[in-house]
Amino acid sequence: MSEEDPRKQYWNDSYYRYWKSRVDEAGVGSSKVIEGDANTEGDEIYREFFERFGFNPGSVLEVGCAWGRMFPLYLEHGLRLSAVDISAAMVDAARESWLGHERIDSISESSAESLPFGDGTFDNLACIATFDATFQNRALREFLRVTRPGARIFFTGKHDHYHDDDTAALDAEAGARRKNHPNYFTDTLYMLALLKAQGHRVDALLCFPRRGDFAKADFVTGSPERFYEYLVVLTRGEACEFFPEFSRAHSRTFLAASSNE
């Protein structure tokens, strides 16, 4: 994506300060940044998931790295790290703290849909709390393109069909819409079927039923019809083809609630 990508204006200094305060309050009860909302998840949750599913030895690319709050988790696995974020403010902050570390190869301003790396570069890829802001079918194809067959891929997103009475999720979706926050919801089971049809292995689908459950590591497995967020863990197969659209700008739950008003 070129420098002129209009989405860059959204991911600015004020978003950086907002996300920093959301992360700072992770794990301390309910949100003070958004009155009444659930907290976002802290880094510790990911330490647990990364331990549980593991990385391949070698390299990892983090897509949507912000200021690098997850970097210690990759480095403690002995990995070499490259990272990208669409936001100049985020990349500046990550570079200020991390550039020069012996196992950090690059921190680049770039979008998930157009990654500045050759085919098959990475042994692992992680995209945390970011996939829902991307053009997902293009981003997912890029994740596969820049990783090698056998690569481990972790990504999180929001499912397009959550519970009708998850008012925190409905409020968050309405709030995001008012702010023009880039926000996409995944038809998760369709996406996984497309991945499997290309020969990729789905190692895990963790489904967090309601907004706030991710922060509590409260998940179910299987293929429930309704849930709010997900973590997908993949092992990349050989293929790397384009995907049809599997995400939408409004969840089915939000659309149904709006039509009942």
Ligand SMILES: C[S@@+](CC[C@H](N)C(=O)[O-])C[C@H]1O[C@@H](n2cnc3c(N)ncnc32)[C@H](O)[C@@H]1O
């Ligand atoms: C909610 S923050 C999560 C950041 C980090 N992964 C974390 O968990 O702290 C979303 C991040 O995604 C970045 N982002 C949004 N859209 C992106 C895109 N299309 N490509 C790359 N990064 C993107 C934003 O600038 C922001 O840093």
